[in-house]
Amino acid sequence: QMQLVESGGDLVQAGGSLRLSCVASGFTLDSYAIGWFRQAPGKEREAVICIRKSGSTAIYADSVKGRFTISRDNAKNTVFLQMDSLKPEDTARYYCAADAWRCSEWVDEVDSWGQGTQVTVSS
Numbered sequence: 001q002m003q004l005v006e007s008g009g010d011l012v013q014a015g016g017s018l019r020l021s022c023v024a025s026g027f028t029l030d031s032y033a034i035g036w037f038r039q040a041p042g043k044e045r046e047a048v049i050c051i052r053k054s055g056s057t058a059i060y061a062d063s064v065k066g067r068f069t070i071s072r073d074n075a076k077n078t079v080f081l082q083m084d085s086l087k088p089e090d091t092a093r094y095y096c097a098a099d100a101w102r103c104s105e106w107v108d109e110v111d112s113w114g115q116g117t118q119v120t121v122s123s
Contacts (some may be wrong), residue, residue, distance in 0.1 A: 002026045002112040004096045009117030012086055020081040020117060029072055030055075032111070033103040034079045036070065038092035038119075045095070052078060052101035058103040079105030086121045093118050103119065 002029075008020040022034065035050035035058075047060035051070045059065055069082040079096065096114040097107075 004098060004112055004114035006094065006096045006114045006117040008081075009094060009119045011120045012068065014087055014121055014123050016086050016121070016122065017082070018086065018119060020083070020094055020096075020119075022079040022081075022114060024077045024098070026078075027098070028074070029077050029079060029098075032076050032098040032100055034070075034072065035097045035099065035103055035110075036081045036111075037095045037097055037107065039095070039116075040092040043092075045107050047105035047107075048094075049081065050068075052103050060105045063087075083119070086119075088121045088123045091119060091121050094120045 003025045005023050035051050036048045037045050038048050039045040049068055049070045050058045051072050067085045071080045093116040097110040097118045098112040100111050
């Protein structure tokens, strides 16, 4: 059974950093594209960034370019989201998602979701 478990969310001041982790069980991460999505209160879930099976990266949220980095540790079956220079508008619940086919910004294409981890950035 596929399972994704996120951790690392916290309350942080603007300009700070956080690293989110997504641990997979029941499958190997490098056989899937793994993305991070986020959802702020009252807003739709949006794609942020994704790491392809090849290891290359796709960024979907222009606002995170130069600030967010995704990486994968195959030995730990874990994907990380390093978030630097955080802004209040980054406040959201962040979800890890697995797609057997490709990186995509479309939530309907996701095969498996984690439960999410809350990131709150204070001004």
